[in-house]
């Protein structure tokens with residue numbers, strides 16, 4: 001038993017890698033500064049993913065603040081008025097239903113972009129393939145996945161470009177959720193650099209002033 005456990009510990013980390021093995025991940029064309037894309041992604045996420053998934057480390061009002069919505073707007077848009085701005089973004093699925101219907105737990109997606117990377121999510125969402133032989137859907141990066149091809153309708157009724165854009169927007173949103181401070185951190189970085197630069201000039205001029213009458 002102990003041996004088996006040890007073996008599992010050894011093998012498990014490779015399982016997810018094995019699933020990806022051989023499939024080249026498509027680069028996700030995302031941009032965390034593109035608020036319009038993040039807003040579209042949030043709406044798509046609410047419409048197509050929150051029936052099963054949560055992003056429970058986020059609160060509605062935090063997303064609202066970062067994406068440029070008011071508290072009222074976000075609750076209306078993402079939760080159909082059924083949540084408070086301070087609530088965590090939970091799934092609409094009742095507890096236990098996932099086990100009953102899908103036979104597995106639906107993972108929370110708060111940190112999925114950190115765990116597997118935006119490129120993985122992008123390729124995964126575009127990676128559903130219909131197998132004519134078995135008459136079932138499979139996914140090329142996660143073979144045998146329990147998740148249904150949720151975006152099938154979206155894909156069927158829109159152009160290739162539009163579908164790629166939708167998937168990119170959802171991926172962008174999940175990348176933002178994985179590290180909400182990133183946009184702020186980067187803009188703060190620039191401000192610090194600018195401050196240091198101006199400070200450098202002032203220091204330099206001051207040095208010149210001090211040494212002006214000194215022969216050296």
Ligand code: HEC
Pocket residue numbers: 044045048049050051052053102104105106107109112116121124125142144145146147148150151170
């Ligand atoms: C019907 C319920 C359902 C819906 C709706 C749904 N998912 Fe999933 N999702 C699942 C389940 C179940 C899993 C676990 C899959 C597995 O382990 O095979 C999963 C897994 C995932 C994963 C992780 C894959 C991995 O490698 O572990 C991502 C990313 C994901 N879903 C994204 C989404 C996004 C984005 C949407 C909306 C466009 C969405 N899902 C809609 C049920 C759902």
